[in-house]
Amino acid sequence: MSNNISRREFIKMMAALPLLKVAADVSASPSQAFFQQNTGAPNILVIVFDALSATNVSLLGYYRQNMPNLAKFAEKSTVYHRHYAGGSFTSPGTATLLTGTYPWTSKAYHLYATVAKEYEKRNIFNLLAGKNYTRMTFTHNNLASMLLHQFEGDLEVLKETKELCLFNNHLLANGIFRNDYDAAYLGERTIARGEPGKDIQLPSSLFLSAAHRVWREWKKGDVVFQYRDSFPRGLPSANAGPFVYLLEDAIDWVRDSITTNENPFLGYFHFLPPHEPYNTRKEFVRVFRDGWAPISKPEHVFTEGHSEKYLQQKRRWYDEYILYVDSEFGRLVDSLEQQGFMENTNIIFTSDHGEMFERGISEHVTPTLFDPLSHIPLVIHYAGQENREDIHTPTSAADVLPTVSTMVGQEPPEWSDGRVLPRTSDQKTEGDRNIFIMDAKSNPKNGPIVKGTIAMVRDNHKLIYYRGYDGFDNEYEMYDLVNDPEEMEDLYSESNTLAGDLRVELLSRLDEVK
Amino acid sequence: MATFKSLFPSKADTWLTFSSILFLVNVWAIVTVLWTVPSMILSRTIWEMIGIISYSLAFALFESLLFLIGLIILAVILPKKFFRDKFVAMGSMAALLATLGMFFAHFYGENYGIWPVREFGKFLLILIGIILVSWVILYFFNRLASILESIAGFLTTLSAVYLAIDILAVIVVLIRNIT
Numbered sequence: 001m002s003n004n005i006s007r008r009e010f011i012k013m014m015a016a017l018p019l020l021k022v023a024a025d026v027s028a029s030p031s032q033a034f035f036q037q038n039t040g041a042p043n044i045l046v047i048v049f050d051a052l053s054a055t056n057v058s059l060l061g062y063y064r065q066n067m068p069n070l071a072k073f074a075e076k077s078t079v080y081h082r083h084y085a086g087g088s089f090t091s092p093g094t095a096t097l098l099t100g101t102y103p104w105t106s107k108a109y110h111l112y113a114t115v116a117k118e119y120e121k122r123n124i125f126n127l128l129a130g131k132n133y134t135r136m137t138f139t140h141n142n143l144a145s146m147l148l149h150q151f152e153g154d155l156e157v158l159k160e161t162k163e164l165c166l167f168n169n170h171l172l173a174n175g176i177f178r179n180d181y182d183a184a185y186l187g188e189r190t191i192a193r194g195e196p197g198k199d200i201q202l203p204s205s206l207f208l209s210a211a212h213r214v215w216r217e218w219k220k221g222d223v224v225f226q227y228r229d230s231f232p233r234g235l236p237s238a239n240a241g242p243f244v245y246l247l248e249d250a251i252d253w254v255r256d257s258i259t260t261n262e263n264p265f266l267g268y269f270h271f272l273p274p275h276e277p278y279n280t281r282k283e284f285v286r287v288f289r290d291g292w293a294p295i296s297k298p299e300h301v302f303t304e305g306h307s308e309k310y311l312q313q314k315r316r317w318y319d320e321y322i323l324y325v326d327s328e329f330g331r332l333v334d335s336l337e338q339q340g341f342m343e344n345t346n347i348i349f350t351s352d353h354g355e356m357f358e359r360g361i362s363e364h365v366t367p368t369l370f371d372p373l374s375h376i377p378l379v380i381h382y383a384g385q386e387n388r389e390d391i392h393t394p395t396s397a398a399d400v401l402p403t404v405s406t407m408v409g410q411e412p413p414e415w416s417d418g419r420v421l422p423r424t425s426d427q428k429t430e431g432d433r434n435i436f437i438m439d440a441k442s443n444p445k446n447g448p449i450v451k452g453t454i455a456m457v458r459d460n461h462k463l464i465y466y467r468g469y470d471g472f473d474n475e476y477e478m479y480d481l482v483n484d485p486e487e488m489e490d491l492y493s494e495s496n497t498l499a500g501d502l503r504v505e506l507l508s509r510l511d512e513v514k
Numbered sequence: 515m516a517t518f519k520s521l522f523p524s525k526a527d528t529w530l531t532f533s534s535i536l537f538l539v540n541v542w543a544i545v546t547v548l549w550t551v552p553s554m555i556l557s558r559t560i561w562e563m564i565g566i567i568s569y570s571l572a573f574a575l576f577e578s579l580l581f582l583i584g585l586i587i588l589a590v591i592l593p594k595k596f597f598r599d600k601f602v603a604m605g606s607m608a609a610l611l612a613t614l615g616m617f618f619a620h621f622y623g624e625n626y627g628i629w630p631v632r633e634f635g636k637f638l639l640i641l642i643g644i645i646l647v648s649w650v651i652l653y654f655f656n657r658l659a660s661i662l663e664s665i666a667g668f669l670t671t672l673s674a675v676y677l678a679i680d681i682l683a684v685i686v687v688l689i690r691n692i693t
């Protein structure tokens with residue numbers, strides 16, 4: 001066979017080139033191009049839905065079937081049945097997830113907390129520094145935003161909250177003063193606040209704050225009115241700042257950012273729903289008017305005095321809001337699946353803390369650490385995973401960072417309080433371990449924990465320690481979480497040997513906190 | 515040039531009026547800041563707290579300047595005899611009444627439902643009406659105008675301190691944003 005090509009044949013081939021180009025364009029979707037370019041380096045996608053309690057997730061045994069899409073996602077994922085947050089509200093919960101350390105280590109346990117200086121570079125994003133990853137984040141949550149801005153040096157993309165809001169009243173912090181986000185944000189709050197509510201919050205600005213308030217109430221009302229048909233209970237919004245948004249917009253942005261990105265990516269996306277107010281979409285309103293009621297629990301010493309009826313209604317609205325969350329999560333996963341991302345992407349679905357509707361307490365601003373507050377979902381689809389795995393050993397939010405570290409082929413950092421998560425049920429886990437959850441928003445940032453609640457989970461049991469509260473100091477509770485998941489029977493007593501052992505361990509760990 | 519300059523209040527009058535505004539705006543800012551910021555001592559460093567306070571005080575200076583500019587524009591527009599001749603008294607009175615009005619709005623606005631645009635518009639009209647009436651009174655009662663001018667004079671020393679603090683706050687904000 002001759003290798004020579006005649007002039008006539010050459011011209012024919014050249015004429016066919018445009019057709020080949022068209023064929024190549026049609027067959028190569030962005031995601032395929034992405035995989036051709038990036039075989040080997042897996043993507044990591046962390047999806048956080050704020051205030052999502054594991055005790056209200058149908059996949060994990062909740063009565064109401066509120067997360068069918070998560071159940072579908074779990075078919076090719078590892079489900080962690082006993083996963084615990086680092087804290088009972090956003091700042092400590094998110095800091096634990098992002099730094100792989102307990103809040104008393106990172107010192108992020110206050111409202112609007114930032115981590116201690118030495119932890120600014122010890123975070124999940126910094127793990128991937130110099131690895132050609134695109135590290136991108138977005139959050140609706142102002143408390144999480146405070147942390148993300150602190151880690152901004154390790155981010156390629158920090159999408160500002162206001163960019164994905166229908167209305168957002170913040171003007172300064174993420175605008176001209178973004179180099180000083182922390183102080184500028186709190187300064188702006190001090191200047192312009194004056195929220196409706198039972199507590200008078202006086203703004204430090206005398207005149208312009210009034211104009212600002214009139215403007216934002218008018219503007220917000222206008223937007224809410226526009227969407228009244230789709231969101232009859234009001235638009236998703238934030239209690240910490242008067243802004244309104246659609247979860248759909250954030251999900252769309254995440255999908256588009258991922259699919260058009262050319263490098264492997266680490267995405268941390270922290271959506272505010274199902275955080276209160278529970279303003280679900282129209283099709284989910286009243287879905288759970290089923291007459292069902294959970295087991296009645298006695299009021300706790302930290303009761304807020306809410307009636308059972310009130311808590312039932314709150315719970316129902318919360319469950320209906322979770323349906324909205326699930327629907328949008330399902331939409332995102334379907335889109336990723338269609339584009340072939342499941343093969344090369346580790347998807348971590350979790351929350352920062354839980355929510356409670358029992359014992360006279362509503363939501364999560366409380367010193368208690370019962371399971372509805374501390375037990376959060378964790379479902380991980382490891383890249384290419386085809387079967388479901390179920391893990392029943394206790395795990396912590398601090399474990400996510402070391403696990404991400406191994407996902408990109410590096411050793412977990414020694415400074416992390418977490419451990420690499422077991423991937424399959426038959427995988428051996430390292431011996432006994434204690435998992436800690438804390439609420440210490442009234443404790444000084446530096447120094448030992450003198451006021452707060454610390455819970456320690458070990459095997460089947462949880463010991464809760466209340467320290468420094470007026471009239472409730474040095475008090476303990478202990479529950480058997482496996483045989484008494486509703487935490488009905490307090491097993492703590494001085495004579496209980498196990499309680500004594502756990503107490504000694506918890507106190508000795510607390511003594512190490514400086 | 516001289517004619518254009520004569521449209522404006524004198525430097526002395528401007529400073530006296532600015533003193534009154536600075537005093538009222540800064541007292542409010544400092545009281546509200548002291549109401550909230552100390553609670554942050556548990557969670558923030560001293561430098562962070564200085565930063566947070568600085569934003570409020572820098573904004574107080576900005577707000578005071580805006581108010582003064584508004585009064586100067588009025589002085590340019592309105593007949594000299596009516597407004598510019600009693601710039602200190604009328605400006606200080608306007609600042610005082612506006613402060614009291616906003617004080618009422620911030621404390622009781624919720625109870626009286628004044629925050630919707632239309633209601634706030636009505637509230638502002640009433641406030642402006644009261645200020646106009648007070649100006650008419652000042653126009654006819656020189657004694658009252660003199661008293662207000664004296665008070666503004668007393669406030670200059672204190673306001674100079676506030677001005678210095680506010681300028682310091684601006685510098686802090688700049689430093690925090692540059693570094």
